[in-house]
Amino acid sequence: MAGKPPQRWILSIGGIEVGPLTSAEVRAKAARGEIAATDWVRKAEGGEWRPATAMRGIKLLDGLLSEVDEPTSGSLDVFVCHAHENKDVANALVHVLERNGLRCWVAPRDIVPGSKWSASIIRGIESCRSMVLVFSAQSNASQQVLLEVERAVHRGLPIVPFRIEVVPIDPALELFIASRHWLDAFSGRMEAHIEALATALRQLLATLPSARPSRPPPPPAVPTTSTWTPKAIGVAVGVALALALLAALIAQSLLGFDQNRFPQYASRFSSERETGWPEARASIDAALKWLEAHQDDDGKWDCDGFMKHDNPDSAVCNGDGNETNDVAVTGLALLAFQGDGNTIRSGRFREPVMKGIAWLKDNQQENGLFGTNNAHDFIYGHAIATHAMCEAFGLSDDPFLKTVAQKGINYLESHRNPYSVWRYQPRDNDNDTSVTGWCVTACVAGNHFGLDVDKEALAFSSIWLDQVSDPSGLHGYSKQGEPSSRKRGDHQTRFPAQKGHAMTAVGLFCRFFMGQNPGKQPVMKAATDLLLTRPPKWDPGDGSIDYCYWYYATHALFQMGGPHWNYWRDKIEAAVVRNQHRDKGKPNQYGSWDPIDVWSEDGGRVYSTAMLTLTLQANYRYTKLAK
Secondary structure (H helix, E strand, O other): OOOOOOOEEEEEEOOEEEEEEEHHHHHHHHHOOOOOOOOEEEEOOOOOOEEOOOOOHHHHHHHHHOOOOOOOOOOEEEEEEOOHHHHHHHHHHHHHHHHOOOOEEEOOOOOOOOOOHHHHHHHHHHOEEEEEEEEOHHHHOOHHHHHHHHHHHHHOOOEEEEEOOOOOOOHHHHHHHOOOOOEEOOOOOHHHHHHHHHHHHHHHHOOOOOOOOOOOOOOOOOOOOOOOOHHHHHHHHHHHHHHHHHHHHHHHHHHOOOOOOOHHHHHHHOOHHHHOOHHHHHHHHHHHHHHHHOOOOOOOOOOOOHHHHOOOOOOOOOOOOOHHHHHHHHHHHHHHHHHOOOOOOOOOOHHHHHHHHHHHHHOEOOOOOEOOOOOOOHHHHHHHHHHHHHHHHHHHOOHHHHHHHHHHHHHHHHHOOOOOOOOOOOOOOOOOHHHHHHHHHHHHHHHHOOOOOOHHHHHHHHHHHHHHEOOOOOEOOOOOOOOOOOOOOOHHHHOOHHHOOHHHHHHHHHHHHOOOOOOOOHHHHHHHHHHOOOOOOOOOOOOOOOHHHHHHHHHHHHHHOHHHHHHHHHHHHHHOHHHOOOOOOOOOOOOOOOOOOOOHHHHHHHHHHHHHHHHHOHHHHOOOOOO
């Protein structure tokens, strides 16, 4: 019985066709260096032209020459690209897609035993009309995945990234997929996400031709005797500049933050963070490490159960808060990490930021609310979480978080009273400065990063602050002269509101954050002088400790600067830095602050540590904001 005739090939070397040649003859030419990366090959009986050395060197050429029954270009629907660590997800994805009538190619299932792996991958990509990328930490770091994506882009295949975890995109991969539409599969039933993917793919494939045409023959050879002409030099310079720009963009993507676009946040990434307040630096580092050590695996900070992360061989932390405040303390912890220059792309504490942001995203309702409205003061948690999400989006320029942050802003707008500001319940015509302060900072952050924020929200916030303040600088809770609120019972007795000026601090900082200038607003200078009459003091017995007051006042007085800031900084340093747990014999408490202020029974130790960390970041968290 006659054997199968040997495969023969046509080469295009420098634009000149050579052949037909046997596989051995082609390999011999390759071994002698007669085939360049710019040359082409196809089967003698017809078929597509391909780069002769395809991805890298002769090894892949050997694989190419071993082909016998090549799939028809475009005969399949979906190439499933994945890291081998995610093969279970890839196989589940293929199972559901094929159940929906989509023809898939996936490794290793569709690699013929004994065939060259790389040649089979190329054959699989070229047989498909689209690619689904299972995006994860492993695929993000995989050189093989990068090569497959690059090949698909070269072929003109549409790519649909299917993201199974929040991971900053590697710059090399981002070059190919950052602008594409992503499907997220972080939570819920994976099969439901894959069904949605199947629907999207069917719609996509309906817009594509049923089969892809073969690549046209390679162009004629370019003469090699040309010299450098002025035009050629101009082109070369242009290419060099483009490459330099690309390198700069890749370097920027590693940081994920453009200081020129968002100057309000530039000092977080400058030397001011390390050297501007040396006495506070070690305290901030210790606090961030404590927060990192007490984060749950799912990304949240457990307000009443954080101590589960303590070392059982040492004294366990006390200071549990209210279980309804997980969203609020998670938002505060994220703001503390991001305030120190950490984003989902970069920073010493990138991992806790990524995990915390993913948890908030998973706990956002369809109407944009983070968490639930079970507690009467739920809006505090939502506003804080929205602020954290706006920073996560803006500081990393991550397009996938833009929708999440915008939905958070949209909920704030739906909650705000018409022609006024915010309080506990949506649109009940009740307003107060405390809730409004957190909502204002979230909205201004969204505005900084280009989200759609209703200008009337900030305009009415300015009007509100004018309505509740008087020429002395005092800002009231719900009207002029009214002190901060307290709970029923002995709360007022234990923490007398007159011991501080919390609402004045909130109002003053919000004025700075909205761009008001103390040179044009006399009430701001008066408020500054008023704050100095109630400086921070660590005295657990007199009921004056109020971390929210200290946070807002410290940020406001840094913005004012001068002797006001110098005086207040010394007082904060004495009260906060010197009363942090720094006894290495108590490792579970090390880096935290005791929850002993007016609101600590709600927020607990996570709240106290995050708030005081934010307080110590005041000299670099924002640059000067006044217009």
